[in-house]
Amino acid sequence: MTTSIGKRALDDAGRALLQRTARGRSEFEDLVVVPVFAVIVALILGALIMLATGVDLPTIGKSFVALAVGSVGSLNALSETLTASIPLVLAGLGLGLGFRAGLFNIGAEGQLLLGGTAAVVFSFTFPSLPFPLLMILSLIAGAAVGALYASIAGILKATTGAHEVISTIMLNLISYRLLEYLLRQPYIQKEGRSDPISKSVPDAGQLPRLLDWIDPNLRLHAGVFVMLLAVAFVWWLLFRSKIGFAFRASGANPDAARYAGMRSGLVIVAAMATAGALAGLAGAAQVQGVLGRASPGFSAGIGFDAIALALLGRSHPVGILLAGLLFGGLEAGGRQMQVDAGVSIDLIGIIQALIIVFIAAPLLVRAIFPWGFRKDAKGGKA
Amino acid sequence: MTAATTNAASGEKIDSGKARQARITGGILIALALLVLFVLDVGTGEVATFKLSRPRDAIVLGDLVVPGSFNLLVAALLAFLGVRQFLRGGVRWSNLSIGIGLALVIMAFLVWATAGKSFSLTGMLQATMVRAVPIALGGLAGVLSERVAVINIAIEGMLLAGAFTGALIGSLLGSWLGLAAAVMVGGMFGMMLAALVVTYRMDQIIAGVVINLLVLGLTSYVTSQVFAHNRSLNNAQVFRAWKVPLLGDIPVLGPMLFQQNLFVYGALILVGVSTYYLFYTKGGLRARAVGEHPRAADTLGIDVYWTRYFHVTLAGMVAGFGGAWFTLGSVGRFDENMTGGRGYIGLAAMIFGRWHPVGALAAALVFGFADSLQQKLALLNTPIPSEFLAMAPYIATMIVVAGLIGKARPPAADGKAYVKE
Numbered sequence: 001m002t003t004s005i006g007k008r009a010l011d012d013a014g015r016a017l018l019q020r021t022a023r024g025r026s027e028f029e030d031l032v033v034v035p036v037f038a039v040i041v042a043l044i045l046g047a048l049i050m051l052a053t054g055v056d057l058p059t060i061g062k063s064f065v066a067l068a069v070g071s072v073g074s075l076n077a078l079s080e081t082l083t084a085s086i087p088l089v090l091a092g093l094g095l096g097l098g099f100r101a102g103l104f105n106i107g108a109e110g111q112l113l114l115g116g117t118a119a120v121v122f123s124f125t126f127p128s129l130p131f132p133l134l135m136i137l138s139l140i141a142g143a144a145v146g147a148l149y150a151s152i153a154g155i156l157k158a159t160t161g162a163h164e165v166i167s168t169i170m171l172n173l174i175s176y177r178l179l180e181y182l183l184r185q186p187y188i189q190k191e192g193r194s195d196p197i198s199k200s201v202p203d204a205g206q207l208p209r210l211l212d213w214i215d216p217n218l219r220l221h222a223g224v225f226v227m228l229l230a231v232a233f234v235w236w237l238l239f240r241s242k243i244g245f246a247f248r249a250s251g252a253n254p255d256a257a258r259y260a261g262m263r264s265g266l267v268i269v270a271a272m273a274t275a276g277a278l279a280g281l282a283g284a285a286q287v288q289g290v291l292g293r294a295s296p297g298f299s300a301g302i303g304f305d306a307i308a309l310a311l312l313g314r315s316h317p318v319g320i321l322l323a324g325l326l327f328g329g330l331e332a333g334g335r336q337m338q339v340d341a342g343v344s345i346d347l348i349g350i351i352q353a354l355i356i357v358f359i360a361a362p363l364l365v366r367a368i369f370p371w372g373f374r375k376d377a378k379g380g381k382a
Numbered sequence: 383m384t385a386a387t388t389n390a391a392s393g394e395k396i397d398s399g400k401a402r403q404a405r406i407t408g409g410i411l412i413a414l415a416l417l418v419l420f421v422l423d424v425g426t427g428e429v430a431t432f433k434l435s436r437p438r439d440a441i442v443l444g445d446l447v448v449p450g451s452f453n454l455l456v457a458a459l460l461a462f463l464g465v466r467q468f469l470r471g472g473v474r475w476s477n478l479s480i481g482i483g484l485a486l487v488i489m490a491f492l493v494w495a496t497a498g499k500s501f502s503l504t505g506m507l508q509a510t511m512v513r514a515v516p517i518a519l520g521g522l523a524g525v526l527s528e529r530v531a532v533i534n535i536a537i538e539g540m541l542l543a544g545a546f547t548g549a550l551i552g553s554l555l556g557s558w559l560g561l562a563a564a565v566m567v568g569g570m571f572g573m574m575l576a577a578l579v580v581t582y583r584m585d586q587i588i589a590g591v592v593i594n595l596l597v598l599g600l601t602s603y604v605t606s607q608v609f610a611h612n613r614s615l616n617n618a619q620v621f622r623a624w625k626v627p628l629l630g631d632i633p634v635l636g637p638m639l640f641q642q643n644l645f646v647y648g649a650l651i652l653v654g655v656s657t658y659y660l661f662y663t664k665g666g667l668r669a670r671a672v673g674e675h676p677r678a679a680d681t682l683g684i685d686v687y688w689t690r691y692f693h694v695t696l697a698g699m700v701a702g703f704g705g706a707w708f709t710l711g712s713v714g715r716f717d718e719n720m721t722g723g724r725g726y727i728g729l730a731a732m733i734f735g736r737w738h739p740v741g742a743l744a745a746a747l748v749f750g751f752a753d754s755l756q757q758k759l760a761l762l763n764t765p766i767p768s769e770f771l772a773m774a775p776y777i778a779t780m781i782v783v784a785g786l787i788g789k790a791r792p793p794a795a796d797g798k799a800y801v802k803e
Contacts, residue, residue: 049600053607104587162784165535165587166733169726170776170783176723181769307591344606346718349599356592361584 034365035312038358039326041368046351050343063341070336071329077336079211079220083290085328086223087112087282089321091306093234094278096315100238101271102251107153107168108279109303110175115146115280116287117179117294120198121188123205131204138205139226139284146280147273149175154272158265164272172303180296190293198294207289221289227321230278235317237274247271279303308356327352404467411464411483418487419457422494424450430493431500440631445500448493456490488751495762506754507638514743514750515649515711516541516721519704520728521735521742522652526697527572528737529660530690531673531795535590536575538725539597540698544568544705546601549716552618552709560618561644561706568702569695571597576694580687583799594725602718609716620714621645645703645711649743652700657739669693673793676800686800701725730779737792749775 043064050060071081091108098105119142123134153171156162182188183196190199207226211218238244249257250267258264282302287294309327313319334348358365424430432446463479492501520537527534544564552560571593578589609616626640639650660666671679672689680686709716727749734748735741752775756768 049603053604055607106587106591156780156784160784162780165533166730166783167780170730170780173723173726173776174773177769177773181767304591304595307588308595311588344603346599346603346606349595350603351599353592353595353599356588356595357578357584360588360592361578361582363582364578364584367582 034362035355035359037365037369038312038355041358042351042354045354046347049350050347055343059341059343063337063343066337066340067330067333069333070340071333075211075214076218077332079218080332080335081325081329082224083219083221083328084331085324086221086227086289087286087302088306088309088327088331089227089324090230090282090285091279091303092309092313092320092324093230093317094275094282095306096310096313096317096320097234097238097247097278098271098275099310099315100251101247101267102254103154103157103268103271103275104165105150105153105168105272105275106165106307107150107171107303108275108282108306109299109301110168110172111146111150111276111279112283112286112299112303113175113179113294113297114149114283115142115276116283116298117182117188117198118142118145118280119205119284120201120287120294123201123288124199127202127204129204134202134204135207135222135288138201138288139281142284142287143277143281146283147277150276150279151269151273154269157272158268176296179294183294183296196296200293201288205288206292207285219290221285223285223289226281226285227324230281231317231321234278238317243267243270279306282306305352308352311356312359407480408464408466408468411460411467411479413464414483414487415457415460415464418453418460418490422453422490424453424494424497428497430496430498432492432496432503433500434503434634436502436504436637439633439637441633443633446503450493450497452493453490456486460486495759499762501758501762504634504637506751506758507634508641509754509757510747510750511638511642511646512712512750513753514746515645516704516707516724517728517731517749518649518653518743518746519645519700519707520725521731521746522649522656522739523572523697523701523704524729524732525660525735525737525739525742526656526700527575527694528732528796529673529793530669530693531676531793531798531800532576532579532690532694533586533590533797534575534694534697535587535729536571536593536725537697537701537728538721538723539590539594540568540571540701541705541708541721541725541728542594542601542719543571543597544702545708545720546597546604546705546716547702548706549616549618549709549714550604552706552714553615557619557621557710560710561621561703564706564710565699565702568705569699572695572698572701573691575698576691579799580690580694583801586797586799598719601716605716605718616716618710618714620712621710643711645707648703652703653739653743656700660739670793673795676795676798680800680802686802690800701728704728727775730776733792734779734782748778 047060047064050063051057055063070077072078091112094111095105095108119138122141123138126134126137129137149171150168153162153164153167156167157164180196183198188198190197207221207223209218210220210222210224236244238248246257246262246267247270249260249262250264250271254264257267283299286302287298291298305327309323310320312326313321313323330348330351334345337343337347338345428450430448430450430452432448434443434446435441460483463483467479495501520541523537523540524534544567547567548560548564550560551563554560555563575589575593578584578592579586605616621643623641623643630636630640632640639646658666660670668679668684669689671682672684672686676686679689705721708720728742728746731745731749732742734745735743752771756772759766759768759771
């Protein structure tokens with residue numbers, strides 16, 4: 001996400017000097033002030049949009065209360081928040097990793113769909129395997145298919161230079177059709193159904209629910225451990241491993257990385273495959289933990305929300321985890337809002353998009369909200 | 383891989399590139415010939431009947447009856463073209479051969495699918511044109527903004543915004559004002575994209591993705607929050623088809639081009655006008671200069687920022703017009719996410735059409751053809767699953783982007799922010 005802003009050596013040197021002296025402040029601004037500000041302004045704008053569509057003030061108040069209660073207000077709310085954040089964080093980690101390597105992968109949606117489908121198919125193909133084994137192998141099958149599907153775009157980019165944005169968009173469109181086709185195949189389609197829907201994941205393949213001993217309605221499942229493991233793994237991969245260093249170096253400066261002897265093609269394919277594996281894992285966690293089967297569009301836009309998530313989390317694993325919890329909370333709270341205040345959950349989509357506008361354009365935030373920043377730090381990275 | 387090619391002498395590199403391309407083209411053509419010969423094989427006794435006219439047409443043509451042996455001829459022609467490319471092909475002939483080859487394969491495919499049955503060619507061409515309209519306008523929006531080096535992923539959002547506004551304002555104030563409003567709202571989102579990427583130097587792809595998310599959120603929210611209770615707000619008059627006198631009576635082409643509604647004519651005119659504008663006027667030359675080398679354009683006194691704002695806004699207006707097709711040109715009612723990725727397909731059409739308005743239109747027609755063919759195939763009962771046919775254009779786009787057939791070159795400064803000195 002580093003867009004070079006001109007080659008003015010003098011200016012750059014000046015800014016570097018400034019950054020070194022005012023480092024603590026500008027990092028704080030970038031990591032804390034901008035995201036917090038973005039969330040607050042997006043919520044205020046959300047309220048204004050409600051007002052514009054004829055929702056009265058008490059209802060707006062009620063909907064914000066519902067948003068808070070529905071996301072963190074009870075054990076059930078917390079469970080829903082965590083459940084919603086699991087696939088978001090997993091897919092977001094993949095996208096963030098891609099961003100670090102300078103790859104803009106829009107294809108998480110398709111990788112997630114096919115990964116999830118692969119997990120379902122694997123699990124009902126080997127129903128006789130014992131519990132943890134089938135569950136784990138199905139997750140791996142999902143990740144593997146996601147990785148394979150994403151590496152198509154990676155290989156095309158590495159060998160021919162085809163832009164990954166276009167090829168991943170095309171792969172998304174292809175995956176929708178492919179899923180529709182697969183779900184109608186007799187082997188995959190649920191018996192006795194004419195609509196495209198797959199057979200169910202057998203019990204041994206499901207991610208077990210963690211809190212059903214308190215209340216059987218609590219949906220939180222073991223995918224939360226998969227999510228935490230993935231966060232730790234991506235952190236290690238990016239910041240402690242050799243290949244992760246190659247990812248980051250190629251993202252920051254592809255030419256320098258190549259001159260340093262890193263094989264750019266390999267880095268691209270590896271980064272795309274890892275991102276795809278994480279997106280596939282997200283799909284597998286969703287079908288094995290929540291949905292139990294695959295149907296058309298079961299991804300429900302998670303792959304696109306994950307783009308927003310990775311941006312909000314600054315492509316850092318921990319940031320993505322926090323952003324995922326926020327988005328999961330918005331999702332869970334949004335459902336509560338719809339029930340309690342009768343405000344459509346689509347409002348959450350608007351709020352999420354607005355958050356990203358402010359996150360991705362720090363210059364815009366500085367223009368609207370000048371008193372939160374040092375004056376001389378203007379024009380930071382765009 | 384890049385290191386290896388840079389080491390090679392530049393002249394040699396070009397030659398080997400051309401030869402490689404010609405070989406790939408030849409290989410593909412030969413593969414297509416084998417495909418026609420073995421897969422699209424029609425029994426010699428069978429014939430395919432294509433209806434060229436509908437009963438009420440002014441000039442009625444007889445049915446076109448094609449014998450099954452037509453496919454053998456196609457296979458032979460394809461093999462000839464392929465071998466010729468393989469042995470001594472040039473780039474100039476590569477593109478032409480592939481074009482002819484694909485057209486032949488489609489004909490063979492139609493003959494194979496209709497063998498023993500009859501099929502209305504005119505009806506399908508008309509449907510092709512209709513389905514191509516939003517894709518062509520989306521592609522045109524892409525061309526206008528990418529020619530000034532602004533990547534426009536937001537076409538999808540602009541189409542959706544146009545569709546929504548067309549339905550809302552069309553229901554309140556009538557279809558013509560609805561259309562005008564759709565164009566304006568599209569332009570507004572274009573201006574917003576320009577502001578984000580030109581003034582606030584946001585990453586262009588992120589800005590586009592964000593606009594798509596924002597428009598999807600806004601329109602879905604209003605649809606479920608407001609339209610669900612006030613159906614009268616979401617019920618616009620649809621523009622009816624208007625037949626051009628005389629020209630509309632031409633057999634086959636008449637119904638396709640001259641018995642359509644406003645949006646088809648609008649798209650054709652816009653493609654013509656923007657081709658003229660981009661390639662034959664001073665303004666167009668300046669716009670392309672900004673897309674290729676903004677620094678040089680700036681040095682010559684062209685206002686880079688203004689040019690980008692202007693063209694991206696214009697692109698938004700074109701996309702808004704295209705978006706209105708979904709509601710005012712077809713059903714009159716807005717549904718959540720009703721564009722269903724057509725904006726992204728428009729983007730693909732732009733690349734497929736090599737950043738040229740006419741190319742984008744042609745690519746859109748290919749996509750529209752695949753789309754309407756997919757629907758007809760269900761009726762014809764062919765063994766090929768229609769989903770695979772629907773995938774074909776996307777796969778073709780990936781092949782084009784990968785540069786396996788011909789070279790698609792985006793404007794040189796595409797996607798880069800410009801900072802004035």
